[in-house]
Amino acid sequence: MASAAKSRWADTEEDAAFEAKRRKEKEEKKRLKAAERVRKEAAAKEEAAKKAAAEAAAAAEAQARADEEGDNNDDRPPKRRKLTPERGNTDGSKEGEKTTSTEGNILRLGGGALPEPCQSVERYDKLNDIEEGAYGWVARARDRRTGEVVALKRLKLDATDRSGVPVTGLREIQLLKDCSHRNVVELREVVVGDRRPVDNILLVLEFVEHDLKSILEDMPQPFLASEVKTLLRQLAAGVAYLHSHWILHRDLKTSNLLLNNRGQLKIADFGMARYYSDDDSTNGGGGAHLTPLVVTLWYRAPELLLGARRYGRAVDMWSVGCIFGELLTREPLLQGKNEADELARIFDLCGVPTDTTWPGFRRLPNARALRLPPSSSSQPTLTTAASIRARFPLLTSAGCQLLSSLLSLDPEKRPTADEMLDHEYFRQDPRAKQEALFPTFPSKAGQERRRKRNTPNAPQRGAAVADLGSVDFAGIFGGREKEERGAGFSLRMV
Numbered sequence: 001m002a003s004a005a006k007s008r009w010a011d012t013e014e015d016a017a018f019e020a021k022r023r024k025e026k027e028e029k030k031r032l033k034a035a036e037r038v039r040k041e042a043a044a045k046e047e048a049a050k051k052a053a054a055e056a057a058a059a060a061e062a063q064a065r066a067d068e069e070g071d072n073n074d075d076r077p078p079k080r081r082k083l084t085p086e087r088g089n090t091d092g093s094k095e096g097e098k099t100t101s102t103e104g105n106i107l108r109l110g111g112g113a114l115p116e117p118c119q120s121v122e123r124y125d126k127l128n129d130i131e132e133g134a135y136g137w138v139a140r141a142r143d144r145r146t147g148e149v150v151a152l153k154r155l156k157l158d159a160t161d162r163s164g165v166p167v168t169g170l171r172e173i174q175l176l177k178d179c180s181h182r183n184v185v186e187l188r189e190v191v192v193g194d195r196r197p198v199d200n201i202l203l204v205l206e207f208v209e210h211d212l213k214s215i216l217e218d219m220p221q222p223f224l225a226s227e228v229k230t231l232l233r234q235l236a237a238g239v240a241y242l243h244s245h246w247i248l249h250r251d252l253k254t255s256n257l258l259l260n261n262r263g264q265l266k267i268a269d270f271g272m273a274r275y276y277s278d279d280d281s282t283n284g285g286g287g288a289h290l291t292p293l294v295v296t297l298w299y300r301a302p303e304l305l306l307g308a309r310r311y312g313r314a315v316d317m318w319s320v321g322c323i324f325g326e327l328l329t330r331e332p333l334l335q336g337k338n339e340a341d342e343l344a345r346i347f348d349l350c351g352v353p354t355d356t357t358w359p360g361f362r363r364l365p366n367a368r369a370l371r372l373p374p375s376s377s378s379q380p381t382l383t384t385a386a387s388i389r390a391r392f393p394l395l396t397s398a399g400c401q402l403l404s405s406l407l408s409l410d411p412e413k414r415p416t417a418d419e420m421l422d423h424e425y426f427r428q429d430p431r432a433k434q435e436a437l438f439p440t441f442p443s444k445a446g447q448e449r450r451r452k453r454n455t456p457n458a459p460q461r462g463a464a465v466a467d468l469g470s471v472d473f474a475g476i477f478g479g480r481e482k483e484e485r486g487a488g489f490s491l492r493m494v
């Protein structure tokens with residue numbers, strides 16, 4: 001040992017002993033200093049994690065209040081809620097609630113507190129990016145402790161306001177934490193990065209090899225009828241689970257449906273989701289006013305496009321119908337360029353609404369701007385079922401019946417997810433393919449960086465609700481008078 005070596009300054013044994021002792025003390029001091037540095041670093045990290053968790057807890061409180069009030073209660077675009085906690089109540093606890101100073105910093109969410117303060121992202125080694133968009137970032141990573149591969153998803157922040165955790169991100173954590181179903185992606189834990197932690201909250205999700213959008217884009221042949229059934233049955237089972245737990249997803253689309261190499265489908269991306277009550281969907285009910293600015297345009301139900309502020313499970317079932325159509329053809333079913341165009345495409349496929357096919361639709365905010373043919377019009381309208389049959393000639397009649405019921409203009413007429421699971425379509429041949437026999441695909445997410453997609457996203461929270469009034473629809477069905485359907489519609493300026 002170095003300390004045992006005789007110093008060249010030591011003349012005597014005594015000097016040597018003294019010198020050795022001095023060196024030992026010096027080394028001990030150094031060791032203690034290093035230990036203190038490590039301790040301080042760890043404490044700083046823990047503090048940062050607690051701070052992020054505290055912000056999240058305070059925001060969860062704000063969300064609970066917001067949820068009681070509804071998404072927004074008037075027609076103005078909602079103000080972004082600042083979710084950074086007030087000084088003096090940094091633990092986010094309710095007044096009068098008994099907390100110790102550290103306990104109060106733990107993320108406190110509807111389904112119970114997280115078991116411990118957030119861990120650091122340093123527990124994971126990044127393997128590759130999966131998706132990198134303007135705000136979102138998802139990567140594949142390996143857990144250093146277990147070697148397990150996971151997906152890390154960074155919570156989105158509002159690009160213009162980076163002062164707090166957005167309510168949508170908190171809902172995403174809260175709802176995913178409350179869910180446990182084989183057809184819903186599993187949230188393992190929430191971790192914080194070492195930069196400014198509030199910018200860097202990451203969800204650790206089970207890694208799933210594919211999303212359906214990527215598979216549909218790349219597959220040379222469409223899915224077989226039996227494969228479509230397997231996927232739809234799992235989608236319906238996942239949605240039935242969410243709805244039975246009072247969760248509306250509000251952004252079902254193929255890029256939010258993951259598929260693993262064992263043929264299992266998992267619903268993901270709860271950034272638009274929220275809890276709801278039955279009252280929220282009935283006009284007479286005392287429920288909250290919800291924002292109609294949800295669901296990516298191509299999957300958005302007509303009642304949302306018409307500005308409904310009370311809606312329910314049927315908005316997800318409309319999206320399920322759109323996904324059904326997309327699974328059959330590999331192309332999104334209703335690719336509107338804007339809200340008015342989306343509505344035009346819906347009416348083109350499903351016919352224009354009448355007081356019989358959709359009682360009460362005229363009371364919806366944007367319906368006042370619709371100029372529809374008089375109900376006494378002698379022009380025959382093609383029923384949704386007939387136009388679905390024309391568009392999907394290879395689909396069985398039970399399949400057509402299910403798809404056209406999912407695409408009922410009147411939300412009341414759409415089947416629930418449970419009713420869908422009971423539908424004859426799933427009992428008829430060809431039966432759903434066993435998941436284990438499902439074809440496998442090369443996993444882009446597992447190997448390479450994704451290209452950025454050019455498909456629309458869910459609407460931005462706080463954006464203005466579309467005003468359909470300034471668009472002239474008169475020409476949309478121009479020159480199509482001879483078609484069997486014949487029923488044009490237009491919007492008048494408001």
Ligand SMILES: Nc1ncnc2c1ncn2[C@@H]1O[C@H](COP(=O)(O)OP(=O)(O)O)[C@@H](O)[C@H]1O
Pocket residue numbers: 130131133136137138151153185205206207208209210211255256258268269270271445
């Ligand atoms: N758990 C996961 N495993 C593998 N890939 C995932 C996972 N979660 C998301 N992805 C991929 O990242 C994409 C974006 O994730 P998503 O949760 O939909 O976030 P965003 O809110 O940005 O749309 C998905 O379309 C999918 O391709």
Ligand SMILES: [Mg+2]
Pocket residue numbers: 255256269
């Ligand atoms: Mg998504």
